[in-house]
Amino acid sequence: MPNVTLRVNGDVVSRDIEARMSLADFLREHANCRSVHLGCEHGVCGACTILIDGRLARSCIALAIALEGADVTTLEGLHADATIAQLRESFHECHGLQCGYCTPGMLVTARDIIQREGETTEKRLREALAGNICRCTGYAGIVASIRHAAEALKQD
Amino acid sequence: MKPNPFNYVRARSISEAIDLLASHAGEAKIMAGGQSLVPMLNLRIAAPDSIIDVTAIPELQQSGETSDGAYFGACVTHERIQRGETPDPSNGLMPRIAARIAYQAVRNRGTIGGSLALADPAADWLTTTVALDATIEWTGPEGPGSCRAEDFVLAAYTTRLGPADVLTGLRIPNLTQQARWGTYKLTRKTGEYAHAMATVVRSSGRSRAVLGATGGAPIRLPQTEDHLTGLKLWDDGAASRLAATMASDLQGVTLQISDVHAWQLRTCLIRAAQMSFGIEAPDMETI
Ligand SMILES: Cc1cc2nc3c(=O)[nH]c(=O)nc-3n(C[C@H](O)[C@H](O)[C@H](O)COP(=O)(O)OP(=O)(O)OC[C@H]3O[C@@H](n4cnc5c(N)ncnc54)[C@H](O)[C@@H]3O)c2cc1C
Numbered sequence: 001m002p003n004v005t006l007r008v009n010g011d012v013v014s015r016d017i018e019a020r021m022s023l024a025d026f027l028r029e030h031a032n033c034r035s036v037h038l039g040c041e042h043g044v045c046g047a048c049t050i051l052i053d054g055r056l057a058r059s060c061i062a063l064a065i066a067l068e069g070a071d072v073t074t075l076e077g078l079h080a081d082a083t084i085a086q087l088r089e090s091f092h093e094c095h096g097l098q099c100g101y102c103t104p105g106m107l108v109t110a111r112d113i114i115q116r117e118g119e120t121t122e123k124r125l126r127e128a129l130a131g132n133i134c135r136c137t138g139y140a141g142i143v144a145s146i147r148h149a150a151e152a153l154k155q156d
Numbered sequence: 157m158k159p160n161p162f163n164y165v166r167a168r169s170i171s172e173a174i175d176l177l178a179s180h181a182g183e184a185k186i187m188a189g190g191q192s193l194v195p196m197l198n199l200r201i202a203a204p205d206s207i208i209d210v211t212a213i214p215e216l217q218q219s220g221e222t223s224d225g226a227y228f229g230a231c232v233t234h235e236r237i238q239r240g241e242t243p244d245p246s247n248g249l250m251p252r253i254a255a256r257i258a259y260q261a262v263r264n265r266g267t268i269g270g271s272l273a274l275a276d277p278a279a280d281w282l283t284t285t286v287a288l289d290a291t292i293e294w295t296g297p298e299g300p301g302s303c304r305a306e307d308f309v310l311a312a313y314t315t316r317l318g319p320a321d322v323l324t325g326l327r328i329p330n331l332t333q334q335a336r337w338g339t340y341k342l343t344r345k346t347g348e349y350a351h352a353m354a355t356v357v358r359s360s361g362r363s364r365a366v367l368g369a370t371g372g373a374p375i376r377l378p379q380t381e382d383h384l385t386g387l388k389l390w391d392d393g394a395a396s397r398l399a400a401t402m403a404s405d406l407q408g409v410t411l412q413i414s415d416v417h418a419w420q421l422r423t424c425l426i427r428a429a430q431m432s433f434g435i436e437a438p439d440m441e442t443i
Contacts, residue, residue: 021157043261046261049261
């Protein structure tokens with residue numbers, strides 16, 4: 001089996017894997033990143049959203065083998081990140097989750113939206129969240145949480 | 157793990173990729189961003205023996221200005237165009253289109269060449285490149301080839317590319333400063349593939365009006381284009397006149413288009429034309 005070496009949340013992870021292994025399976029099975037959730041496995045639901053070299057990506061439609069040398073960050077790796085810390089608090093405050101399945105992908109995506117756009121309108125937020133499906137909340141709590149976090153971060 | 161097993165090879169040059177494709181006799185597939193191919197692998201719609209990753213080939217990542225426009229290597233991502241990291245020959249049309257393809261996580265990896273090579277009828281770049289009169293370039297066992305975007309797609313998921321051809325990039329001529337564009341697509345949900353789309357580029361020389369998500373290749377509307385070239389302002393009767401020229405253009409088209417689909421395409425065309433006159437349509441409207 002071919003070998004791949006990449007960096008996951010700062011640690012070097014090197015494994016012999018099948019070429020057909022998705023990055024999502026690699027992260028869950030070889031790097032113990034259980035925040036990476038698999039929903040649709042074709043890029044639509046957003047539950048597996050992570051960062052590759054700092055950029056938002058779907059780990060279910062990236063092949064681990066193709067990412068030799070890449071720097072991958074999952075929600076686990078962002079536990080001390082200031083934006084994520086605030087989002088965590090805001091999701092708690094504004095009821096941003098119910099079952100929690102979509103939450104890791106929501107948080108990683110929300111961080112990206114805040115970093116790129118700062119405080120933004122509800123309409124823009126809903127557009128930017130269109131690639132992350134939640135089947136519990138109806139999004140109202142999630143949108144409120146992200147607006148809450150963006151505002152709190154601006155005040156800091 | 158969902159896909160069938162396959163070998164993975166990272167090609168270092170275009171000629172290496174062509175050799176690999178040719179030696180696998182149709183059983184190998186190129187991978188660029190993987191944003192369409194990996195879903196197809198996961199669903200086992202595609203089950204190639206080998207996957208040839210072309211993203212490490214430096215030429216395919218390049219973009220730059222040319223004497224009369226801009227060049228885009230096949231592996232330029234939607235996100236690079238969205239962010240304005242590449243030259244813009246289109247007075248803002250290309251960044252606007254890029255920003256509305258799929259979702260940010262997909263735009264960060266999906267490429268313009270991958271979209272064109274796949275030729276999903278609803279792909280945004282298929283319609284946009286026809287509206288901008290792009291030239292698409294490839295190289296294969298028989299050497300380099302190229303054609304105008306409007307001749308590139310033969311049918312849904314079918315292009316001029318042969319089984320061992322690599323799409324290398326595309327050239328887009330500059331729009332004049334005076335050219336005005338408009339674009340509109342109907343989707344059920346933001347980021348989803350469109351049910352219908354239209355892009356209009358108005359200029360005093362030659363205007364373009366193109367329908368996309370037709371179920372087949374994008375459709376140019378010659379009579380509508382003539383009409384738009386002469387049109388100086390958008391008045392009360394403009395929408396119905398445009399609908400009439402579009403209906404007459406579609407009579408010459410062999411592709412089957414249902415009444416509902418024609419209605420959707422007409423809506424897009426009218427909104428795109430309005431936008432070219434500075435009238436923005438409601439952005440989040442869905443069917
Ligand atoms: C959830 C989701 C929503 C999407 N929504 C939209 C949308 O609204 N509009 C839209 O336009 N697209 C949409 N897409 C598709 C996206 O834009 C893809 O990035 C794009 O279609 C394919 O680009 P890629 O680089 O990922 O190609 P890949 O997936 O790597 O390849 C696609 C096909 O093209 C071939 N190929 C790739 N590069 C070359 C090359 N250089 N030469 C020859 N053949 C090549 C491959 O062999 C394969 O058959 C969506 C995708 C997802 C996952």
